Amino acid sequence: MNIEQANETAVTRMMAARPILKTVAPARDVIPRMRKNLLLHAGPPIAWERASGPMRGAIVGALIYEGLAKDWDSAEHLVTSGQIDLEPCHEHGAAGPMAGLISASMKVYVMENVTHGNKAYSGLNEGYGKVLRYGAYSEEVLTKLRWMNDVMGPILADALALGDGLDIRALLAESLHMGDEGHNRNKAGSLLFTTKLAPLIAKVVDDKETEAKILQFLGDNALSVLNPVMAACKAMADAGHGVAGSTIMTVMARNGTDLGIRVSGLGDQWFTGPVGQPKGLYFPGFTEEDASGDIGDSTITETAGIGAFAMASAPAIVTFISGTPELALNTTLKMYEITHGEHTAFTIPALGFRGTPVGVDIRKVVELGIRPQINTGIAHKDAGVGQVGAGLVLPPMNVFEEALVAYAERYLG
Amino acid sequence: MNIEQANETAVTRMMAARPILKTVAPARDVIPRMRKNLLLHAGPPIAWERASGPMRGAIVGALIYEGLAKDWDSAEHLVTSGQIDLEPCHEHGAAGPMAGLISASMKVYVMENVTHGNKAYSGLNEGYGKVLRYGAYSEEVLTKLRWMNDVMGPILADALALGDGLDIRALLAESLHMGDEGHNRNKAGSLLFTTKLAPLIAKVVDDKETEAKILQFLGDNALSVLNPVMAACKAMADAGHGVAGSTIMTVMARNGTDLGIRVSGLGDQWFTGPVGQPKGLYFPGFTEEDASGDIGDSTITETAGIGAFAMASAPAIVTFISGTPELALNTTLKMYEITHGEHTAFTIPALGFRGTPVGVDIRKVVELGIRPQINTGIAHKDAGVGQVGAGLVLPPMNVFEEALVAYAERYLG
Numbered sequence: 001m002n003i004e005q006a007n008e009t010a011v012t013r014m015m016a017a018r019p020i021l022k023t024v025a026p027a028r029d030v031i032p033r034m035r036k037n038l039l040l041h042a043g044p045p046i047a048w049e050r051a052s053g054p055m056r057g058a059i060v061g062a063l064i065y066e067g068l069a070k071d072w073d074s075a076e077h078l079v080t081s082g083q084i085d086l087e088p089c090h091e092h093g094a095a096g097p098m099a100g101l102i103s104a105s106m107k108v109y110v111m112e113n114v115t116h117g118n119k120a121y122s123g124l125n126e127g128y129g130k131v132l133r134y135g136a137y138s139e140e141v142l143t144k145l146r147w148m149n150d151v152m153g154p155i156l157a158d159a160l161a162l163g164d165g166l167d168i169r170a171l172l173a174e175s176l177h178m179g180d181e182g183h184n185r186n187k188a189g190s191l192l193f194t195t196k197l198a199p200l201i202a203k204v205v206d207d208k209e210t211e212a213k214i215l216q217f218l219g220d221n222a223l224s225v226l227n228p229v230m231a232a233c234k235a236m237a238d239a240g241h242g243v244a245g246s247t248i249m250t251v252m253a254r255n256g257t258d259l260g261i262r263v264s265g266l267g268d269q270w271f272t273g274p275v276g277q278p279k280g281l282y283f284p285g286f287t288e289e290d291a292s293g294d295i296g297d298s299t300i301t302e303t304a305g306i307g308a309f310a311m312a313s314a315p316a317i318v319t320f321i322s323g324t325p326e327l328a329l330n331t332t333l334k335m336y337e338i339t340h341g342e343h344t345a346f347t348i349p350a351l352g353f354r355g356t357p358v359g360v361d362i363r364k365v366v367e368l369g370i371r372p373q374i375n376t377g378i379a380h381k382d383a384g385v386g387q388v389g390a391g392l393v394l395p396p397m398n399v400f401e402e403a404l405v406a407y408a409e410r411y412l413g
Numbered sequence: 414m415n416i417e418q419a420n421e422t423a424v425t426r427m428m429a430a431r432p433i434l435k436t437v438a439p440a441r442d443v444i445p446r447m448r449k450n451l452l453l454h455a456g457p458p459i460a461w462e463r464a465s466g467p468m469r470g471a472i473v474g475a476l477i478y479e480g481l482a483k484d485w486d487s488a489e490h491l492v493t494s495g496q497i498d499l500e501p502c503h504e505h506g507a508a509g510p511m512a513g514l515i516s517a518s519m520k521v522y523v524m525e526n527v528t529h530g531n532k533a534y535s536g537l538n539e540g541y542g543k544v545l546r547y548g549a550y551s552e553e554v555l556t557k558l559r560w561m562n563d564v565m566g567p568i569l570a571d572a573l574a575l576g577d578g579l580d581i582r583a584l585l586a587e588s589l590h591m592g593d594e595g596h597n598r599n600k601a602g603s604l605l606f607t608t609k610l611a612p613l614i615a616k617v618v619d620d621k622e623t624e625a626k627i628l629q630f631l632g633d634n635a636l637s638v639l640n641p642v643m644a645a646c647k648a649m650a651d652a653g654h655g656v657a658g659s660t661i662m663t664v665m666a667r668n669g670t671d672l673g674i675r676v677s678g679l680g681d682q683w684f685t686g687p688v689g690q691p692k693g694l695y696f697p698g699f700t701e702e703d704a705s706g707d708i709g710d711s712t713i714t715e716t717a718g719i720g721a722f723a724m725a726s727a728p729a730i731v732t733f734i735s736g737t738p739e740l741a742l743n744t745t746l747k748m749y750e751i752t753h754g755e756h757t758a759f760t761i762p763a764l765g766f767r768g769t770p771v772g773v774d775i776r777k778v779v780e781l782g783i784r785p786q787i788n789t790g791i792a793h794k795d796a797g798v799g800q801v802g803a804g805l806v807l808p809p810m811n812v813f814e815e816a817l818v819a820y821a822e823r824y825l826g
Contacts, residue, residue: 177729178601179591179762188591191604195632198611202625212615219608315762316590325762349592349728349738350763 003363006245010264011340011359014240014248014304017113019120019232020165024156028104031092031121035104036066040089042100042297043255044270047086048079052256052292057135057383058099059086065132065142066103088260090251091268094121095234095297097226098133098379099256106145107153111168111231113239120234122227124148124156127217128387133296135383152214159200166196168232171225172306173345176356181314182229183298183307184321184375184390190224230297233304240264240359245411247404248340249360252303252372252395256295256379259395263362263403266410271403273396278378280391281322292379294393299374305343305358308373308392309335313348313356321375321390331373331392332357338364338372362407365400416776419658423677424753424772427653427661427717430526432533432645433578437569441517444505444534448517449479453502455513455710456668457683460499461492465669465705470548470796471512472499478545478555479516501673503664504681507534508647508710510639511546511792512669519558520566524581524644526652533647535640537561537569540630541800546709548796565627572613579609581645584638585719586758589769594727595642596711596720597734597788597803603637643710646717653677653772658824660817661753662773665716665785665808669708669792672808676775676816679823684816686809691791693804694735705792707806712787718756718771721786721805722748726761726769734788734803744786744805745770751777751785775820778813 028034039062041055048056060075063084069075078084089096096102101123108121130136132145160166171192172180178188198215205211218224241250246264253260260270275294282288301307311317312332315325332348335357342355360372371394378389441447452475454468461469473488476497482488491497502509509515514536521534543549545558573579584605585593591601611628618624631637654663659677666673673683688707695701714720724730725745728738745761748770755768773785784807791802 174600177592187587188601188604191601191608194608194611195604195628198607198632199625199629202615202628203621205621208616208618212612215608215615216612219611318762319766325765349731352738353732 003245003247006243006265007248007340007359007361010240010243010246010248013116014236014359015344016115017236017239018115019111019113019168019235021109021160021168021228022112022165023110023160024107024124024153025110026104027102027106027108027121030108030110031094033092037083038085038087038104040092040094040096040100040102041086041255042089042096042098042295043253044258044260044272045088046255046257048076050257052295053381053383054135054292054295054379055099055256057137058101058132061132061137061141062101062103064137065145066105088253089297090253093119093234093238095230095300096123096133097230097298098296098377099135100297101132105149107149109228109231111228111235113235116239118235118238120231120238122231124153125221125223125227127221127223130384130386134379134386136386137384151210152217155201155205155214156197158204159197162200162203168228169345172229172232176306176310176313176346177349179314179316181307181310181317181375183301184377185314185317186226186229187222189229190222191219193225193228194218226298230300233300233306236304237300242267247362247407249303249362252299253297254294254299256293259294259399261395261399261403263407266403266406269406271399271406273398276393276396278376278391278393280378280389281320282389283387286388290380290388292381294374294376295379296376298376302372302374303360305356306346308375310346310348310356311375312350321392334370335373337368338370362400362403366404371395371397416658416660419656419678420661420753420772420774423653423656423659423661426529427649427772428757429528430649430652431528432524432526432581432648434522434573434581434641435525435578436523436573437520437537437566438523439517440515440519440521440534443521443523444507446505450496451498451500451517453505453507453509453513453515454499454668455502455509455511455708456666457671457673457685458501459668459670461489463670465708466794466796467548467705467708467792468512468669470550471514471545474545474550474554475514475516477550478558479518501666502710503666506532506647506651508643508713509536509546510643510711511709511790512548513710514545518562520562522641522644524641524648526648529652531648531651533644533651535644537566538634538636538640540634540636543797543799547792547799549799550797564623565630568614568618568627569610571617572610575613575616581641582758585642585645589719589723589726589759590762592727592729594720594723594730594788596714597790598727598730599639599642600635602642603635604632606638606641607631639711643713646713646719649717650713660775660820662716662775665712666710667707667712669706672707672812674808674812674816676820679816679819682819684812684819686811689806689809691789691804691806693791693802694733695802696800699793699801703793703801705794707787707789708792709789711789715785715787716773718769719759721788723759723761723769724788725763734805747783748786750781751783775813775816779817784808784810
């Protein structure tokens, strides 16, 4: 077993993957095992009983949205009685921010890695305020979801059908030269996304007000591109998964209670541990006591070599997550110690165009005691309150230790 | 005479200026002394006889565009016989990139400094390829100008009329956090500009193809916002002009032959000297021997404290102008030595959010022998070939020395 060679294969595949945004379609039409009584969620597997506040709120919201429940109690009953299945997005080629809920009728972005052929999915980003991904499920939230799904979704599909799709890897590479890191700061990427779509949208919409609303919704939301970026990172990370003997992490995700990782050479097994509590800047009126545990699949960005790993590209992010530009620089430098390679597509101008650190090697994490850094939004611990801040957080060390033990048993035992 | 106090007044006024893009209108309707037989051009005053190739080509193109000439010879005759007046943009509150031609019927951006009430103007940016600002004047160039003037211009005016105008200082502040420096790299700013205008444009255009074309024209052009930025910088610099006793430079501009500066406390007098030859990266097939002398009013950006002065914000620019990210950083650091203050609106994340160096003090330039750095596009020396590269250039030292002598005679004599 040549571990280095296996890791080289895994990371080279991740970097060679070229995810193209092809269309927007209902989850049930494109995600292979999607079905009416299935909800996909962020992070590793979780049951209702151990689910966090925002996760529960989002589950309730999704069931009301689907017309399967009418309120919290009936939704809870459906889930706890086993009439509804909860499964991780990551077990279906998908990735969702925060609670990450995807239900059968929800529209998703369809990303195709044209190098290796695998696909990945993510929902449409809801923007700010009361949103399902933070566990809000009021009528206001559902109304916006319906508009996104029924009005904006088909228009995005029509617009994308006019071209050959959007190269999200190229978009990310450009946005990393424009102060983004791709996880918690996606301002430039969202502008690139909106600007590339705008002429296509103009061609397919008849109603001026609808068109203006969509362009404003995409353009005003500095996270518009987060979901396509997550699907792109999922497509890239998946391309590196399943390489026998590889110790490269290909999934890292949180459900608000547990953080789970998967490793390229260890198949579909999850290694889980308790989520951390992000440290950062809180919005006015909120403190650390209001915070939910770390939540969301958006750590697929760090898994693919961007996000906190590319923070040196995004010095302005510290106004949002606290810290100094030196912290941003040092975070990236530290991540080189636990990664296999330097990205050939994603480079950091401030480091002389050095490639971002890519491919977390679980051996290095355990040996050096350096955990992968995560940039994240912070959710309120209660369902439906929403985002209360943004900051930095680490995964629990046990997940890497346990994965390494499993690796030893499997390959070296 | 308290020079420091005068300079503090001048620079404080420059920083307090808040330029808002109000509308797009024909030059003759908004620029006070504009008239049919007047052409505005970049840089200090210049006659046909000493004009560079790209300046001559742009003059010819503008006269054909206005229907005043039919070809090079008839255009040259009009100018050399005195039937057409050539005057600097800067003498009319305007600023134009490269040759910077503005004729009576051309649409211009109208910028209003809402703090002090002064206005400034710049034409619409033509994008890439064969363009008037580089001295091209073929039918293809004129056709595009007509479309910009007759189709896009009125739509931009209608779109802007729906809101309160665009705050270009705020846009610039944001773009400096996104890898722009505002002169030679305006990628983020142009995306912000396009994204802010898109929903307004959607509301005022009936024809889908026209709308798609405008959105694509603005979105694909990484210099879309350069002209509004130049008008905004002109409005800011003008706000600092005319302060008795001030040694702050308020204009620096090049016509391809001469570079000229003006100083806040020295009224409308130009101090001129020979332009430099930019050093930089050339497009394939071109070398330094193809280059025109330094040309354009775009140095109003450096005058207002951005452009090369903010290069530390734009490490990725070195892929375009040559050099390393350290060069970008060091350029900004050096400019602090010859400037009066640090900008309160424009900050540089990579320098711990330090304000950009603003307000070139001609005393410091002469004392230290450090000249203001300029980032610039490089024009071909022959009319109509276009851009051949981009790089760095310095103004001639004599303009600062002569201005200082004039200052001494006026205030200390």
